[in-house]
Amino acid sequence: MMWLTRFEGDLGLIFSRAESILATIPEEFRNPTLSYLDKFHPLKEHRSKNYICYLLPYWLNEEVPIDPDHVHQISTANIMGMLYYHLIDETMDNPSLISRSQLPLAQLIHSEFIKIYSALFPSSSPFWTYYDKYIGEWAVAVTYENEQDFFQVNPARIAHRAAPVKLSVAAMMLLSGQETRIPQLEEAVDLVLITLQMIDDWQDWEKDLIEGSYNCLLSMVQADLHLSDRRPTVEEIKQAVYVEGCLIRYSERADVHHRTLSYTSTSFPLLYEFHAYLCDQLEEIAQQIERDRSLLQRGGLEYLLSQQLTKSK
Template identity: 85%
Template sequence: MWLTRFEEDLGLIFARAESILAAIAEEFRSPALNYLDKFHPLKEHRSKNYICYLLPYWLNEEIPIDSDRVHQISTANIMGMLYYHLIDETMDNPSLVSRLQLPLAQLIHSEFIKIYSELFPSSSAFWTYYDKYIGEWAVAVTYENEQDYFQVNSVRIAHRAAPVKLSVAAIMLLSGQETRIPQMEEAVDLVLLTMQMIDDWQDWEKDLIEGSYNCLLSMVQADLHLSDRRPNVEEIKQAVYVEGCLIRYSERAEKHHHSLSQIGSSFPLLYDFHAYLCGQLKEIVQQIEADRSLLQRGGLEFLLSRQLMRGK
């Protein structure tokens, strides 16, 4: 429901994004369009960032504003998504980044700002929220390897994607409901944190090699009381596949879902999306536990057969 209802809208806004990028400087046109295509939600084998472009529609279901403005906000968020992905890639692997990447990011950022400037004059409170979210993002990406956010300040993990909350500020300001922004900021932060937890499960081996911050690695490191180093591959696999640390990892996401329940009736599609995320983690845990149980039974059967053979 949180996705299928909006597939037509997604086709529209990605077409809008394509037309915008098709009009930038010729030297950057093809790279920009190719990069956009990597994130197209209606195509197979693409990276999906649903909350980025669907959050305006989820909010609009409960707080209706002019549909074209919702399209504008979502299109702006696509531009923001591309920009921050390009910047993150530059920060994570500077040696692998082409000279084209930062200029391309700046061109896309200009389009991002242009769309929001059409909706909000410079005097609007929107730009105060813009400064707030960009500041949250900047702190989060700068200090994530110096502070163990997952253990001491987990909201900072969500702040890696803080600009997503521009949807909240935009919809609430346009509808005259600015007082609801703080509650929705907290809700979106919880969803973003759970999303990052899933990404970190999928990317832990890559993050371990690259030295990137990772929630799962943080949990294992804390469990092993390692203060001077990160856990190694064997320790992580032992924690996940033998000691079941992913169960507690999934339970933490469930706690987020319980916290979200207070806004579930007000914004059910955001709540449903988070339920989908929690379900993904549960499925991973269930598969690991099923495999572990099978291996344990197999080992027992092997030992029993050895004993029987010795008896003969």
């Protein structure tokens, strides 16, 4: 996993920078903000990992070198953006459960996000046009995801939930004088973001079904069952996944992304390697379900013995 191990020192540096910046916000918000940052620390165990957010600048920098401190600044800004959009998403998803302080806290973090990018790009820079574009993509995606079946009709909109991640692309290409490469890289990053969302949606499908949130796996099952007026039930989803092999086709969808990515991101091999890692994860989940199903079909005793052997290793 060179896409990760090569940059562990950089990750420690930028999270320390982010901590120092957030330690300067008003005292009333300081501890909650630092605790929230800690939930995403990539070098600590049992933390939520959002690798593409803070590693994308480093992956791009391998092929498009710029001032190393600028790379650190872009990645630190992306940490701030990640925190901000997570807080906003939580507020939108569960407004009745959110503390009144969450939106002010989000705004304080967003202010630091803007400060970092403003130090790199003056107001006349085309960077801010890209900023408006990506924020617009995010706004449309989170507003209309339950009204339009994006996974079936417009998969790029799935990626747009995380569109601000692409600020790394705009920043790196503008600072290196290679703005013409931005459209191709936008498409490549969108493909990776779709696959990332597919993995998240496999992990969260039961929660999303209860909460009424949009989910790629639920979309696939609903389309397969031709359910135009309702979402699939828990039983229908489990039947699709554990009996009918739906997850094999789900993982094949990610493989299609990977083949497409091979044509557009050969100049940025670490992004491609990261996506290969995601595809391998999804394929392993699907194959494990198929192995379990095959054992069950051959007999319950054989399945139980297999489970016991696995536990004893």
